[in-house]
Amino acid sequence: MAGLTLNHFLVLGLILFLLGGYCVLARRNAIGILLGIELILNAANINYVAFSFYGGQAAKYDGQVFAIFVIMLAAAEAVIGLAIVLAIYQNLRTIDVSATESLSG
Amino acid sequence: MNNPQTVDFIRWIVVLPLLGAAFNFLLGATLQKKLGRFAVSITGCGVVIASFALAVAAFLRMLELVPSQRFLLDDLWRWFDIGGLRLDIAFWLDPLSIVMTLIVTGVGGLIHLYSTGYMHEDPSYWRFFAWLNLFTFAMLTLVLADNLWLMFVGWEGVGLCSFALIGFWYTDQVNTSAGNKAFIFNRVGDWAFVVALYSLFSGLSKVGHPTLIIREIARYAPLLGTQHAYAGISVATFVTLLLFLGATGKSAQIPLFAWLPDAMAGPTPVSALIHAATMVTAGVYMIARLNFLFSMAPLTMLVVATIGAVTALFAATIGITQNDIKRVLAYSTISQLGYMFVGVGVGAYTAGVFHLMTHAFFKACLFLGSGSVIHALGGEQDMRRMGGLWHKLPVTFWTFLVATLAICGIPPFAGFMSKDEIIWSAFDTGHPWIWSLLWIAAGLTAFYMFRQVYMTFFGEFRGTDEQAHHLHEAPPSMSAVLVVLGLLSFAGGAVMLPRFIATFSPFEVFLAPVFDSPQTLAVTAQTHHQGLEGYFAALSLLLVAAGWLLADLTYRRKILSADRMSRFLAGVPYTLSFHKYYVDELYDYAVVRPYMMATRAAGWFDLHIIDGLVNLAAATTVLGSWLSGLFDNYVVDGLVNLAADATLAAGGRLRRLQTGSINGYLYGLLAAVMVILLVRAVLHT
Numbered sequence: 176m177a178g179l180t181l182n183h184f185l186v187l188g189l190i191l192f193l194l195g196g197y198c199v200l201a202r203r204n205a206i207g208i209l210l211g212i213e214l215i216l217n218a219a220n221i222n223y224v225a226f227s228f229y230g231g232q233a234a235k236y237d238g239q240v241f242a243i244f245v246i247m248l249a250a251a252e253a254v255i256g257l258a259i260v261l262a263i264y265q266n267l268r269t270i271d272v273s274a275t276e277s278l279s280g
Numbered sequence: 281m282n283n284p285q286t287v288d289f290i291r292w293i294v295v296l297p298l299l300g301a302a303f304n305f306l307l308g309a310t311l312q313k314k315l316g317r318f319a320v321s322i323t324g325c326g327v328v329i330a331s332f333a334l335a336v337a338a339f340l341r342m343l344e345l346v347p348s349q350r351f352l353l354d355d356l357w358r359w360f361d362i363g364g365l366r367l368d369i370a371f372w373l374d375p376l377s378i379v380m381t382l383i384v385t386g387v388g389g390l391i392h393l394y395s396t397g398y399m400h401e402d403p404s405y406w407r408f409f410a411w412l413n414l415f416t417f418a419m420l421t422l423v424l425a426d427n428l429w430l431m432f433v434g435w436e437g438v439g440l441c442s443f444a445l446i447g448f449w450y451t452d453q454v455n456t457s458a459g460n461k462a463f464i465f466n467r468v469g470d471w472a473f474v475v476a477l478y479s480l481f482s483g484l485s486k487v488g489h490p491t492l493i494i495r496e497i498a499r500y501a502p503l504l505g506t507q508h509a510y511a512g513i514s515v516a517t518f519v520t521l522l523l524f525l526g527a528t529g530k531s532a533q534i535p536l537f538a539w540l541p542d543a544m545a546g547p548t549p550v551s552a553l554i555h556a557a558t559m560v561t562a563g564v565y566m567i568a569r570l571n572f573l574f575s576m577a578p579l580t581m582l583v584v585a586t587i588g589a590v591t592a593l594f595a596a597t598i599g600i601t602q603n604d605i606k607r608v609l610a611y612s613t614i615s616q617l618g619y620m621f622v623g624v625g626v627g628a629y630t631a632g633v634f635h636l637m638t639h640a641f642f643k644a645c646l647f648l649g650s651g652s653v654i655h656a657l658g659g660e661q662d663m664r665r666m667g668g669l670w671h672k673l674p675v676t677f678w679t680f681l682v683a684t685l686a687i688c689g690i691p692p693f694a695g696f697m698s699k700d701e702i703i704w705s706a707f708d709t710g711h712p713w714i715w716s717l718l719w720i721a722a723g724l725t726a727f728y729m730f731r732q733v734y735m736t737f738f739g740e741f742r743g744t745d746e747q748a749h750h751l752h753e754a755p756p757s758m759s760a761v762l763v764v765l766g767l768l769s770f771a772g773g774a775v776m777l778p779r780f781i782a783t784f785s786p787f788e789v790f791l792a793p794v795f796d797s798p799q800t801l802a803v804t805a806q807t808h809h810q811g812l813e814g815y816f817a818a819l820s821l822l823l824v825a826a827g828w829l830l831a832d833l834t835y836r837r838k839i840l841s842a843d844r845m846s847r848f849l850a851g852v853p854y855t856l857s858f859h860k861y862y863v864d865e866l867y868d869y870a871v872v873r874p875y876m877m878a879t880r881a882a883g884w885f886d887l888h889i890i891d892g893l894v895n896l897a898a899a900t901t902v903l904g905s906w907l908s909g910l911f912d913n914y915v916v917d918g919l920v921n922l923a924a925d926a927t928l929a930a931g932g933r934l935r936r937l938q939t940g941s942i943n944g945y946l947y948g949l950l951a952a953v954m955v956i957l958l959v960r961a962v963l964h965t
Contacts, residue, residue: 200946208942276940 184225191218205260205270209253216249284495285345290354290371293334293381294420300327301413308406317396317405324409325392328416332385339378348793350375351495353426364490365481372426372494376794379633380423380565383640387557388416390761394648395549397757398655408448408547415441419558423565427493428477431566435473435530438559439466445554446546458545465539469529476522480573483507483515498572498797520573520580524587527563531617533591538863540614544606548651551606556613556647557640564620564636568629572797581625581803585706588621589717594861596724600731601858604661605650608732612687613643615721619702622714627803628705629795630788634776635698641772642686642695645765649680652754652762653736657747663735665744670737672751675759677737679766684733686769688726688824691817697773700817704778707816709806715816722820726827734835780814 195214202208220242227238260270267274303323311319342350352373359367373381392412399408418437425431440463447459481492487503489496507515527533532540543555554560567574567584574580592615599611616639623632654661656673670677686695703722707715741748753759776787795804833839856862939945 196950200943200950203943272942275942 181225181229184221188218188221188225191215191221203271203273205263205272206257208272209256209260212252212256213249216245216252220245284351284353284372285349287338287341287352287354289334290338290352290373290424291356293331293338293385294371294417294424296327296331296334297413297416297420300324301410301417304406304410304413308410312406317400320406320409321396324413325389325396327413328385328389328392331416331420332382332389335378335381335385338373339382342373342375342378347789350793355426359430364485365492367427367429367492369430370426371424373424374794375791376565376568376633377423379637379791381420383637384416384419384423384558387640387644387765388419388553390764391549391553391557391644391648394552394651394758394761395547397755398549398651399547400755402547404448408445411441411444411448412549412553415445415554415559419562422562426495427491428480428497429492431494431569432470432473432477435526435562435566436470438554438562439463439470439530442466442543442554442559445550446543448546448550452545455545458539458542462539462543465536466529469526469536472522472529473526476519476526479515479522480519483519494569497570501572501576501797502799504576514577516573517577517579520570520577521583523566523570523573524563524580524584527566527621528587529563530566531560531563531621532614533563533587533617533621534594537591537595537614538860538867541607541610541860544604544610548606548647548654551610552644552647552651555610556643560613560617561620561636561640564617564624564632567621567624568633568794571624571629571795571800574624575627575797575799575803581627583625585622585625585711585714588618588623588625589706589714589721590618591615592618592622593717593721593724594618596721596728597857598860599728600724601854602728603663605653605663605666605732605736606647606661608663608728609643609646609650612646612725612728615725616643616687616699618721619699619718622706622718623702626705626709626711626714627800627806628702628709629800629804630776630791631698631701631705633791634773634787635702638686638694638698638769638772641765642683642693642769645679645683645762645769646687648758648762648765649676649683650736652676652758655754655758656751657743658750660743660747663732665742666736667739667743668737668741669751673737673753675753675762679762679769680737681733682766683769684729686773688729688828689722689820690824691821692770692773694769694771694773697776697778700778700820701776703820704813704816708813719820719823723823723827726824727831730828730831731835734831738836778813778817780811780817 191214195211195216195218198211198214199208200211202211223238223242223245225238227234227236227242230238263275264270300323304320308320338352342352353370354373355368355370357369359369361367392409395408395412399405402408415438418434418441420434422431422434422438425434443459443463446462447456449455450459477492480497481490483504484491484497484500486507487500489500489503491497491500501516504515525536529536540555540560544551546555574584595611595614595618599608599615602608602611616635620632620635620639623629623635652673653666653669653676656669656676657666660666682693686693689696689699691697699722703715703718706718741751754762776785777783779785795801859865
């Protein structure tokens with residue numbers, strides 16, 4: 176583990192975040208967007224855990240606890256997100272998010 | 281007198297007629313329809329006759345006691361107990377009230393029997409008997425009450441029944457307004473009666489005996505002494521004057537007599553029972569009942585005697601010109617009641633009560649006789665359309681004649697014994713001018729009574745042919761009653777013979793314990809002219825004979841023309857008398873019209889001032905609301921609308937941002953994050 180530094184983890188997190196962000200921005204499929212959000216959240220998790228590991232004694236477990244919270248939040252968010260997707264499907268017979276422009280003000 | 285014997289059957293004398301009334305009020309209409317009038321008659325008459333039987337039993341029981349102990353008490357229950365005033369529902373029989381009870385139930389029972397014939401065709405037969413029973417109940421309550429409040433209950437009750445029975449044929453406006461008149465006149469007297477009770481109670485409370493029980497008042501009245509009520513008038517005088525005003529209302533004396541002639545609008549048995557034999561004598565009874573109190577007030581006694589004498593003469597002068605057969609009798613009743621008041625007013629209580637009793641006999645007989653005539657003529661009451669009826673209605677004629685002789689005071693008929701006793705007492709107690717009024721009234725009585733007899737029963741029949749065809753003697757139920765009352769009118773006076781004929785007066789002896797209080801004895805002892813009685817009786821008879829002769833010459837032999845006499849001899853007095861001295865008109869102008877004007881003024885005030893104020897308040901409210909509405913509409917709503925419009929306008933602009941495109945939002949989000957990062961980067965360097 177000697178070769179691995181905080182930067183490696185940060186780069187991994189960045190790559191994951193960019194992939195997730197691209198996925199969210201580019202996909203029109205609602206489930207795809209949800210997948211992208213999961214990637215972004217997990218990228219943040221990696222950052223949390225990494226900072227926790229390299230962050231010194233003062234806040235040794237804070238990052239890990241936050242990561243657990245985020246996982247839990249992600250699960251809840253997935254449930255609600257999928258429920259919304261189902262509702263959209265039932266109403267519009269599609270999960271293409273461009274079809275939801277009827278929500279415009 | 282301190283320890284009256286307690287018995288428990290007196291209540292039934294009073295309650296039985298009440299039960300009869302309740303029965304007929306509740307079931308009478310149905311019974312009459314289903315079973316016929318007979319069922320109504322049985323209860324209606326039965327209860328009164330049963331009451332009479334009980335009264336006779338009580339009378340016999342009383343005779344067994346020693347004279348000074350002849351007091352029976354029937355105490356039902358404690359009525360109320362307020363501020364030291366403890367009164368019971370209790371009935372109290374003493375020689376005076378038993379005499380009155382026998383009259384009420386006896387004569388009343390006869391009149392009930394008579395009514396079964398007289399009212400036979402009436403559709404409201406049951407209602408008549410119900411009210412008649414209720415009247416009997418109220419009258420017996422008045423008579424037998426052991427305290428003055430209970431007496432007042434009866435006093436009011438008879439007034440109510442009188443009102444209802446005068447207006448019995450209520451479909452005719454005349455009858456109902458006659459009922460109203462009687463009731464309203466009586467209210468004036470009742471008011472005085474109540475105030476008298478308050479004053480008496482207050483006076484007795486001040487000497488430490490707060491009571492209204494009659495026998496206790498008798499015991500403690502002397503303690504009132506010269507206690508003053510107002511302006512130097514003693515309590516006794518004040519109370520008795522008010523009580524007498526109450527009596528003038530109930531007993532139709534000046535100034536409250538005008539209702540009685542109109543009360544003849546009721547069915548004839550009602551006139552006989554209520555407005556001749558019983559209710560109108562309540563005032564006399566009340567004074568005799570409270571003799572110990574009246575005897576303490578010489579001023580009141582003088583007022584009573586004076587009013588009585590003036591009324592006796594006054595009513596007699598009206599009686600001589602009336603043409604309605606019942607109206608003549610009504611004025612005669614007022615006149616005879618005047619005699620009774622003179623009796624009790626000069627301290628001859630026994631004579632007053634005695635005349636009350638004989639009057640009940642002969643006046644009931646006269647009224648029922650006139651009822652028989654009216655019945656035979658199919659409702660005709662004007663004597664100018666009668667005449668020659670004596671051989672068609674023999675029973676009615678003979679009984680009517682007997683009663684007429686009685687009322688005129690011809691010996692040996694009952695009226696002579698009682699009336700002459702009063703006339704003599706007036707002179708004997710030192711009131712010669714009262715004697716002279718009564719003496720003239722006696723002559724007038726003979727004139728108008730024989731005028732009535734001649735106009736009704738003698739000469740040619742002046743009615744229609746149809747009436748002549750239908751003339752018939754009354755049915756047995758009516759004529760039998762007439763015969764009984766005729767016999768009583770003849771012989772009823774035998775219980776108290778004038779002293780110059782014989783010393784036989786069980787009536788006086790029987791009543792003596794009632795009038796034995798020291799103050800009463802002090803009054804009755806004031807006799808001045810012993811031994812002249814016979815001469816005065818002869819003097820009275822002389823004038824009576826003159827009156828009779830004048831009536832005979834005018835109305836039977838027609839030697840004197842009544843018309844010419846009235847026109848030529850006494851034009852003004854005749855007119856005055858014929859129009860009843862314009863007393864009704866006087867009341868109309870003095871009381872009725874001002875009252876109507878006052879009500880109209882009050883009505884106008886209500887309509888214009890009060891309603892105006894109310895309308896003004898309403899208009900003010902409307903105006904205020906309108907202004908408040910304007911404020912609401914333009915200021916408050918304006919502000920609200922302004923806020924709403926501002927929000928709307930802002931929303932209209934902002935909504936453009938809401939494209940609905942999720943990708944758009946996400947790009948926006950990204951851009952915002954970038955901007956934030958950029959700003960931070962710039963700020964931190």
